[in-house]
Amino acid sequence: MAVLLQHLLNGLVLGGTYALLGIGLTLIFGLMNVVNFAHGEFYTLGAYLTFAGASMLRVNFLLAVAAAILGGGLAGAACERVLLRPLAGESIDTTMLATIGLWIVLQNGELLAWGGVARSIAHPFPTPPVVLGPVSLAPLRLAVLGAALVLILGAHLLIHRTSLGVAMRATFQDGETAALMGIEIGRIRTLTFAVGSGLAAAAGALLGPIFLVYPAMGDLAALKAFAVVILGGLGSFAGATLGGLLLGVAEELGAGYVSSGYRDAVGFVIIILVLLFRPAGLFARVGRVG
Amino acid sequence: MRRPLLTGIVALSTTLAVVPTGGGTMEPPIKIGVIEPLSGPVAASGNYVRMGAEIARDWINARGGVNGRPLRLLIEDDKSDPKEAASAAEKLIVRDGVPVLMGAWGSSMTLAAMPKLEEYGVPMVVETSSAAAITKRGNPWVFRISPTSEMEALGVEKYLDALGVRQADFMAVNTDWGRGAVLAFSGMLRRRGLGVGTVEYMDQAATDMSAQLTKIKSAGGDTLFLTTGVEQITLVLRQAQEQRVLVRVITTGGSSSPSQLVKQAGAAADGSYHIVFFMPWFPEAMPAPKLAQAFVAEWTKRGNPFEGLTEGFRGHDGILTIAEAIRVAGSPEPTAIRDSLWRVDVMGLNGPIRFEKDGPPGRESGQSRPSIFVVQIRDGKAALPAFVQK
Incomplete structure (x- = not known):
């Protein structure tokens, strides 16, 4: 029983971090319809910026995290403006190839x-x-779980309770109409990508101290983020949050009670099942677009 | 504006043209291919091996090279990926025409590169990998200077009583190395009538090991044999502390870099034991004390991180072995180097390097008998365990 409780707790903490990764991607992938393979690199960037701030410049840890989130957002905005804006009218495959290129460039x-x-x-x-x-649980992990929940809630309020959020959703539901209503859709696209990238950087900044920081760290993170988004349904905040928690707990229980060698396989078996039986995602309302 | 620049270029090109003729030694260099993980999850180790190989190269070249020719290292990054290791071997052999290779750190990477050695007939000195399969497969182009997991297990066997091991659990990276180490150490424990508890694996890139640790905690063993690179060892030790997994940790494979663990895992590393093949903290206790001291001094002089020494010595010993084989062969030709590797008898940082036959008769690989040491992290420092101190 104690073992099961520890597994569940571990799974929830891990799931909280997956959720944080997922919500950034669900904005970009779900709302903007950009398959962002470079998402993991903003995660890595956030971790390195935190390392530079907290370990090299020795500024306050929270300040370093805040700077990393801001830095990730700015880098995201720059990438959108320079790379994705010129491809605005192109097919989803073209932008996908561009983000694969971005991924390779950033990682190297x-x-x-x-x-x-x-x-x-x-x-x-x-x-x-x-x-x-x-x-038992490390205080750092508890703090990270708390911070992740605050960020998820903040992002949810931004999208659903502010006029900026309304403009974002309008832009991606029907860009032309939104433009006719006076929304600067170019600016909104840049902002959305910045917010999504900033959230990825936040995940990196928060998880960096728990794990280690190295250039390829974003690969596994991006994979998990896609898994979470697929589990939860494209563009759904609640879906990404619940999907993240579900994935964390499933992996943990899979490793605990099946075999740790198949830990990562457990998550993907669930995804295959979801794609077979509920292709829109576990928590997506059927028929909803964008 | 134009003229001074032009004059500068002319002056520079004249100097450049003069230097080679003035230099004297114009013998073409002998190429040695090196395959290491310079990026990816185990990049730290690969880079340290590279640094050690560069010291060996510079030392040998400063002494006039091999048979009057300088050594040149062609270093390829296998990105910690077996597929990349195989293509790196092919590239070095076919495009660069190297007559001999050193590599490829991880057992899975080495095993992936090995068929290329047979295909093109080029020998490789294996400097780190410990999976038994490497010298058992019947590849006569493979010469290993690192100990197999079985050798490590035998090296630790004599300390089992002093350590007080009764029942051990295992945690290993899910590769040929990790799986091989679990087989070797659990076999040794069973032979001694000691308990083998749970066996847990982790993906090479995995960062969260909490599930495995929860199982190990509930398995109730007194010792955890941990086989992976320093990055994951750091994470396991930290997460074991978070979950209050109070077992004796013994790392295998020699890639634990105790000094890096002290830096990155802090108090979580205290009390852990580590199998290493070079002890930079006590160079005077190594088989070749003067060589060890000189290596540590040169490493530090270059600004290489001290924590890399337990890995970096492998690069030195690998290149030293290859240089000696080329010297004995008299010519840098793959088959001649292979034949001469059997006649190498040289003192490396780890100890004497000589190859014995291993694997199926007629197709044997070379395997040396390296020295094996156990150190413990105590009070934030690497120290000889109480049972080893004389």
Whole structure:
């Protein structure tokens, strides 16, 4: 029983981070209809910026995380403006190829700038675990889970409660009509990509101190993000959040009770099942577009 | 504006034209192909091996090279990926025409590159990989200077009582290396009548090992044999501390880089034991103390990170072995180098390097008998365990 509880707790914490990765991508993939293969690189960028701030410049950890999120957002905006805007009218395959190129360039740029050796981010949280009865958890992980939930809620409010969010949703439902209503759709596209990239950078900034920072760290993260988005349904915030938590718990229980060698396979078996039986995603309302 | 620049270029090109004729040694260099993971999840280790190989190259070239010719390393990145290792071997052999290779760190990468050696008839010195299959497959172009997992298990066997191992669990990277190590160490424990508990694997790129650790905690063993690179060892030690998994950790494979663990895992690394094949903390205790001291000094002088030394020595010993084989062969020709590798008898940083036959009769690979050491991290420093100290 204690073991099951620990597995569930581990799964929830891991799932929270998957959710954070997923919501950034669901904005870009689900709303903008851009299959962003470079999503993992903004995750890596966030982690390296946090490393530069917290471990090299030794500024306050939270300040370093904030700067990393901002940096990721700005980098995302620049990529959208320079690379994706000129391809606005092209097919989804063209933008997909462009983002694959971006992925390769960014990852090799990171390798060139930082070298291949993994870095460790210094953080201010105490290392002894918080013990709650039969289970235990590192304070850092608890903080990351909390921060992830705040960011997810914030992003949800941005999309659903602000006029900017309304403009975003309008732009991606029907760009022409939105433009006729006076929405600057070019600016909205850039902003959406920036917010999505900023969220990926936030995930990297938060997970960097738990794990290690190295140039290829974004590959696995991007894979998980796509998995979460497919599980939850394109463009659905609640779906990405629940999908992330579900994936985390499923992987954890799969590793705990089936075999740790098949840990990553468990998540993908679920995705195959979802695609077979609920292709729109577990939590998507049927017939909803965008 | 134009003229000074032009004069500069003319002056520069004159100097460039003069330098080679003035230099004297114009013998063409002997190429050695090196395949290492310079990027990807185990990039740190691959880069350290590269740094060690570069020191060996520079030392040998400073002494006048091999048979009057300087050595030149052609280094390819296999991106920690077996497919890339195979294509790197092909590229080095076919396009660059190297007569001999060193590589490819991970067992899966080495195994993937091995068929290319037979196909083109080029020998390779294996500097790190420990899966038994490498020298058992009957590939007569393979010469290994790193110990197999079985050798490591035998090296640790004599300390089992002193360590107090009764029941051990296993956690290993899901590759030929990790799986091979689990077989070797669990076999050794069973032979001694000791308990083997749960066996957990992790993907090479995995970062969250909490599920595996929860199982290990509930398995109730007293010792965890951990086989993976330093990056994942760091994560496992940190996450074991988070989950209060209070077992004795022994890492195998020699790629744990204890000094890096002290830096990155901090207190979580305290008390852990590590099988290593070079002890930069006590060069005077190595089989060739003077060589070890010189290597540590040169490594530090170059600004290479100290924590890379436990991996970097492999690069030095690999290139040293190859250079010696070329010297004995008299010519840098693949078959001659292969035949001469059997006659190599040289003192490396790890100890004496000589090859014995291993694998199916008639198609044997070369396997040396490396020295194996155990160190413990105590109070944030690598130290000799109490049972090893004389």
